[in-house]
Amino acid sequence: MVPIRTLLDLFGYVACLLGVLPLYIYLDYPLRVLFPVALLTGFIGDRRRRPLLGRRLGTLLSVLAFVFYGFRLNVADVAGPAANLLVALLVVRLLSEKQPRHYLQIFVLAIFALAGSSLLTLSPMFLPALVLLVTCITLGLVLLTFHGSDPHMRLPVGNLRSLLAVGAVLPVGSLLLMLVFFAILPRTQVPLWNFLNPSPTAVSGFSDKVHPGAFARNAASGALAFRVESEPLAQEDLYWRGIVLNVVEGGSWLRQAPPEGENVRLAGGRVVEQVVYPETREDAYLFGLDPTEQLRGVRAKRSSDLTYRRIRSREKTGSYRTVSRVGATLMAQRVNCTFYLQVPTSVSQRLRDTAARLAAVADTASGRVAATEEFFRRQKLVYATSDLPDPDRAIEAFLFEKKRGYCEFFAGSFALLLRLEGVPARLVGGYMGGSRNDLAGYYTVTEEMAHVWVEALVDGSWRRIDPSRLANNAASAEFAGRGRHLGWGRRLLDAADYYWTRAVISYDLNKQFELLHGSAFKLRNLAGEGGPHPLIGWLVLVVAGLAALFWVLRRVAIRPEERLLNRFLRLVNKRFGIVAVPHYIGLQTLAERTGDARCREFVSIFGRAVYRDRSLLPAERGRLRRLLKELRDG
Amino acid sequence: MPSAQSCPIRQVLQTLDNDILQGKERALRLSFIALLAGGHVLLEDLPGLGKTTLALALASVLGLSFGRIQCTSDLLPSDITGLSIYERDSGRFRFVKGPIFNNILLADEINRAMPKTQSAMLEAMEERRVTVEGTTHVLPDPFLVIATQNPVEQIGTFPLPESQLDRFLLVTGVGYPPEELEKDIIRNGGIHDRIRTLTPLLGEGQLITARKAVQTVHLGNKLVDYIYALVAASREHPYLITGLSTRGALNLASAARAAAYLEGRDYVIPEDIQSLAVPVGAHRLILRPEHESLPKTEVLQSIVHSVPVPRV
Incomplete structure (x- = not known):
């Protein structure tokens, strides 16, 4: 004999957990602590049949939570306080006495909390949480009807099993329906709240401005930048081109539109096609394997320096395709050399002297590049992300005193030296490396892989030079480890997230139809004639779903x-x-x-x-x- | 539950059926059921078909005492129950037990007795005791009355009222024996003499044990529902004024238990109930005047066919 009450409590806890978990990292710190404590205390209180909070105290606390978060509500941030309020109310509910209507409140709050999480994130956790929550609440409601008629009711295990089995039919049916609706209902590819209110928080990692030493410590996060579906590539080819910085102002490298008439032509190289699934970000630059020849699937403007910028930065895409030519030569045409030779007037004499010395070594650009590389090696520079040079005179301090820095120091100083030597140079910002996930055949690129390298105009073509590789500790430095293989569990999780993005977030009915059309066409070719219409596929799916539902119903009944x-x-x-x-x-x-x-x-x-x-x-x-x-x- | 071989009651039934009372299988089985269920039997049939033989054989084989009453219109209650007579020597009244003080009582042509006598006997059947001149005498246990009546004769009879008929657990006929068997009987003579020399195959204790076992036979909820459905259907039948009473339903349940026991089962199945519905129920029905010509057995059979059998 199982008491209904115990089960109902159990379903209540599980519903709370499922509702709050996807939201958890967005909660205020006090609530992050309070929620598990409330869950535990509520559990103990239920076992002892003595709730911690009386009815009045509970109501008072609920009102206080309303007032507190009500005041924090503003136009810029509605979702945050609302989510916090929901969880605060749940906490109060967990700690106080539970009548049938309170269970209903718990279920409603849990649903709202889960729904609220979709405003803030589109994590794949949502789907299992939703499925489980729907199941949990349906069964909970069924049990609640029993509990309502007799709070002390106990059921034999056999009866309970059949009751739960019948109760499970409802969620199964609704989930099947969800499958059907998924294909036709509108959806968002970004969290709704971000869509309404662009997040003001800066992206650490990739940025469209390079100022070596601007951050005392490079605080790049491990957050996902994008995923790329492509054939396996050599680790040294994994340079993801995003932006070209061509102007130095003070200590910073910035981007200006490349001079009119300039062009670039790709020669040779191996064609590699990729599908890129970008994470939501606010800047408009699109990434592709360096050098990127074409970009499709999103309306973007191509610059002569092979960078791509979204035309409408508000336009959100789930994925786009790029075609790159690995190892191709970037044949520069009509380059405005003076543009790429500009240096700020504030450059110190010591740096100018060094550049003059290096320039004297050779007459050709390639010779000067080699000399500069040699100079970098001689300086025994160390790749590091801590104890960095002073930002005011970053380059000098980096090259001659501290001799430690990260890619921005290396690339910034290298390009500056080249320009001083009379070799046109620019910085390319993007990412380097990537973790290959063989489970699904894609690369994961995270923000900590953000990277800057140099392109120098050598013998009429832009040559990629990565000065960070000249570091004394290049082989063992942090950045050399980029693209290391993740653990099995991490890879599996990441693959799940990837499929979620691919199948659900970036789902596009038209693309699916295209796909179906394509396969139908292939089938027609295969069978000779009379291929199936794409709609038939959907119909078959729906009929199969209904048949499965019917079968389950019969099995259960x-x-x-x-x-x-x-x-x-x-x-x-x-x-x-x-x-x-x-x-x-x-x-x-x-x-x-x-x-x-x-x-x-x-x-x-x-x-x-x-x-x-x-x-x-x-x-x-x-x-x-x-x-x-x-x-x-x- | 013991198997057919090990249960003495079933052995006796088989012996009787195979060796002694051929051709009376149904009546014999029903008598056993009545005996096990603690009820009484009314045999409705013509004279000379072996009703007495049946009762006698039953009594001798089971080792029970046997009494017989030939009912006539001048039969008095005291002729059945017994009476007190004055003993001049001792100067006291002595109670002389009547034929009812036997385990098996054959009341021949019960419809010839006067209503007063009938009701006295039927009351004794129900109460299982007799009160004469202020003294109560308990009737022996087991106690089985096998009453007979001739359904054809009308003159000089007092048909049993329905309320009295309700006291019989079951009513059945004996029927003519099969042709071969009847020729055999003609050729070799009856078994009347042989019956007197039959040795008892069963002790009194064994019968009582069997009756206790019958009471433990499981009557499932589905079968209770089934019996109720039959009873309810009979009460709503358009041809009937009254359907089966609660006593009728109770009797059907206990008869079904006994039938299951005789089959070697410790649980009742719908077939037990179906096979006994007519013998147990038909005589309790009262037809509407406009349908009086219909046989009650047929009406009840149609009711049985109208109620679905519980299968799962």
């Missing part, structure tokens, strides 16, 4: 005894030609009429259970199945 009997009657009909058994004919009479010993045994075993008001024992069920099999085969 029919007891094993009934199923066995129906099979028996069908067999008797088939084997002995007893077509319609009148409803007044008992089973034994029927078995006597067949004159078959197996039928008699079946009826005898069956009757022994059924007419004694008990279920069939497993052994009996097994025997009956064997008898039916014999009857069918024999």
